[in-house]
Amino acid sequence: MSIETKTPAERMEERSLFQMVVEQFGDAAERMGLDENMRRLLSVCQRQYTVNFPVQMDDGSIRMFEGHRVQHNIGRGPAKGGIRYHPQVNLDEVKALAMWMTWKCAVVGIPFGGAKGGVTVDPKGLSIHELENLTRRFTAEIGVLIGPHKDIPAPDVNTNAQVMAWMMDTYSMQMGYSVPGVVTGKPLNLGGSEGRVEATGRGAVFMAAAACKVLGLNLPDQRVVVQGFGNVGSVASKLIAEAGATVVGVSDVSGGYYNPKGLDIAAMIRYSRSNGSLEDYPEAQRISNDELLALPCDILIPAALEGQLTAANADAVRAKLIVEGANGPTTPEADKIFEGKGIYLVPDILANAGGVTVSYFEWVQALQAFAWTEQEVNSRLRYIMDKAFAATVASAERHNVSLRTGALITAIALVADAATVRGIYP
Numbered sequence: 001m002s003i004e005t006k007t008p009a010e011r012m013e014e015r016s017l018f019q020m021v022v023e024q025f026g027d028a029a030e031r032m033g034l035d036e037n038m039r040r041l042l043s044v045c046q047r048q049y050t051v052n053f054p055v056q057m058d059d060g061s062i063r064m065f066e067g068h069r070v071q072h073n074i075g076r077g078p079a080k081g082g083i084r085y086h087p088q089v090n091l092d093e094v095k096a097l098a099m100w101m102t103w104k105c106a107v108v109g110i111p112f113g114g115a116k117g118g119v120t121v122d123p124k125g126l127s128i129h130e131l132e133n134l135t136r137r138f139t140a141e142i143g144v145l146i147g148p149h150k151d152i153p154a155p156d157v158n159t160n161a162q163v164m165a166w167m168m169d170t171y172s173m174q175m176g177y178s179v180p181g182v183v184t185g186k187p188l189n190l191g192g193s194e195g196r197v198e199a200t201g202r203g204a205v206f207m208a209a210a211a212c213k214v215l216g217l218n219l220p221d222q223r224v225v226v227q228g229f230g231n232v233g234s235v236a237s238k239l240i241a242e243a244g245a246t247v248v249g250v251s252d253v254s255g256g257y258y259n260p261k262g263l264d265i266a267a268m269i270r271y272s273r274s275n276g277s278l279e280d281y282p283e284a285q286r287i288s289n290d291e292l293l294a295l296p297c298d299i300l301i302p303a304a305l306e307g308q309l310t311a312a313n314a315d316a317v318r319a320k321l322i323v324e325g326a327n328g329p330t331t332p333e334a335d336k337i338f339e340g341k342g343i344y345l346v347p348d349i350l351a352n353a354g355g356v357t358v359s360y361f362e363w364v365q366a367l368q369a370f371a372w373t374e375q376e377v378n379s380r381l382r383y384i385m386d387k388a389f390a391a392t393v394a395s396a397e398r399h400n401v402s403l404r405t406g407a408l409i410t411a412i413a414l415v416a417d418a419a420t421v422r423g424i425y426p
């Protein structure tokens with residue numbers, strides 16, 4: 001049975017992903033009474049760069065690929081955001097993800113603007129050599145935009161430390177010296193940070209713990225379902241299980257896996273690593289994506305792609321708490337349904353901000369050529385995320401809105417203030 005992860009277009013309830021992000025922004029802007037000029041300024045992306053580039057394949061043929069790098073807003077600092085390799089990547093999606101990065105960096109108070117990049121490709125269909133060629137040529141193509149003080153890429157869906165090493169090397173070869181600060185999420189030996197690989201999943205678990213406190217729930221008593229078993233989903237599953245909770249369902253591209261007595265996450269991670277996916281994992285019942293999202297559980301962590309929780313399936317969700325490990329997993333229609341059902345939802349721009357927060361630590365370490373310990377990284381991460389959670393709860397209460405709108409209001413206020421004090425050039 002294979003999981004049907006619907007395309008964003010099918011899931012987005014008849015609007016594009018970027019329109020959805022602008023809608024979320026407009027809703028928050030309305031609630032906070034944001035000035036009209038500022039609304040116009042912040043509802044568009046400052047720079048959108050599309051490249052079409054050739055890659056030499058192993059059989060000698062040349063294939064053309066399309067990629068994008070978008071900077072939504074760089075008012076608060078250099079542009080920051082991941083690079084994704086996925087067949088569904090398109091300019092609209094990259095713009096949406098770039099805008100979310102602006103808000104995400106502001107919510108956790110790190111000095112970056114928002115960016116995103118991606119190439120339309122299924123990397124599983126490429127050899128390692130072709131993947132390297134694609135990465136190097138794409139890096140060269142977006143070279144006019146990136147740089148340690150301009151725009152700093154990082155891993156996202158289907159990219160990892162190896163891809164970041166190739167990006168860092170390509171940029172460095174062109175500069176003539178090593179520039180570790182040009183990307184984050186690098187291998188440790190190249191100036192990567194302790195704790196970066198786990199950071200997004202770890203941050204999501206911190207947010208699950210913080211939300212449990214608000215709801216008066218004891219984390220170790222909770223049953224958890226995680227959609228997606230990539231970096232974010234697998235780490236979140238592992239860490240929440242280590243915190244004592246019972247992970248009863250997970251999914252990856254091969255389908256959903258359910259065991260009401262609890263899944264052995266460490267064994268599943270080992271299995272997925274050696275097998276390439278969870279396909280045929282024996283110690284669980286096979287279920288579909290829709291069945292997974294509707295499982296009886298307390299905490300649901302969507303950690304796959306955008307547009308997964310929609311008007312079509314939100315009613316079936318039985319969790320009390322949703323922690324968005326992915327970017328944009330919930331449509332505005334589903335948001336309303338969850339609000340109506342009293343489901344507590346920690347939004348993506350807060351719940352998955354652990355990754356970019358530790359990317360910020362990695363960038364600081366690279367600029368200073370000084371490495372922090374894993375314990376320092378994790379405790380600073382916890383401090384930042386708990387503080388952002390408390391600020392979000394306070395903002396939501398003050399404006400009588402959801403945590404999503406509360407987080408957006410905090411973020412938009414900071415970005416708008418930066419634009420105001422800097423003024424309009426010239």
Ligand code: GLU
Pocket residue numbers: 080081082083104152153154155156157184327352353355356357359
């Ligand atoms: N791709 C991650 C995200 O969506 C991390 C971005 C970064 O570290 O710059 O937040």
